[in-house]
Amino acid sequence: xxxxxxxxxxxxxxxxxxxxKQGAKRRNRELDTWGxxxxxxxxxxxxxxxxxxxxxxxxxxxxxxxxxxSSDDREYLLKICSADFxxxxxxxxxxxxxxxxxxxxxxxxxxxxxAIIVGMIFNGVGKKNFGSEEVE
Numbered sequence: 128x129x130x131x132x133x134x135x136x137x138x139x140x141x142x143x144x145x146x147x148k149q150g151a152k153r154r155n156r157e158l159d160t161w162g163x164x165x166x167x168x169x170x171x172x173x174x175x176x177x178x179x180x181x182x183x184x185x186x187x188x189x190x191x192x193x194x195x196x197s198s199d200d201r202e203y204l205l206k207i208c209s210a211d212f213x214x215x216x217x218x219x220x221x222x223x224x225x226x227x228x229x230x231x232x233x234x235x236x237x238x239x240x241x242a243i244i245v246g247m248i249f250n251g252v253g254k255k256n257f258g259s260e261e262v263e
Contacts, residue, residue, distance in 0.1 A: 158217045162251025165207050171200055175243060175253035182244045187235045193243075204253075205239065208246020220249045 167175070177192035193201055206212060210224055224245050231241035247253045 154217060158213075159251045159254070161214065161217075162254060165250075165252045167204075167207070167253055168200070170196060171204055172253060175204070175247060178240055178244050179247055179253075181240075182231065182236070185234050187237070187240065191240075193239065201239070204243055204246075207252045208243045208250055210249075212246075213250045224249050 174192040174196055177188055181188040181192075193204075196204070210219055210221060213219065227248060228238075228241050228245050231244055232238065236244070243253075
């Protein structure tokens with residue numbers, strides 16, 4: 128009898144895990160679709176691409192990719208990359224955001240660059256050239 132109960136609990140746990148995993152994949156696809164709908168200019172996209180490429184090799188860019196942006200463009204990028212900009216229906220991912228931000232800072236990225244990279248990852252913005260990524 129105990130084996131049947133234990134087996135049933137394990138079976139239910141496996142089903143629950145599989146349903147949650149599928150839900151997370153769907154949510155991430157929806158987040159990427161939402162993120163791709165956020166307008167960014169070619170100049171903003173270029174700066175974001177350079178930051179993304181630097182993050183992929185784990186080294187800060189030698190030249191600041193944001194230097195050619197106006198202050199309004201920079202503020203806009205920081206806004207769309209912020210935790211507050213991410214729609215509540217996708218969850219906040221604050222713990223993961225902080226961990227990624229801290230890791231980037233530890234690798235030598237400045238806070239502005241790290242914030243934009245984290246926003247690209249967790250808000251799905253500016254990833255037009257990179258395809259989708261699984262988050263959470």
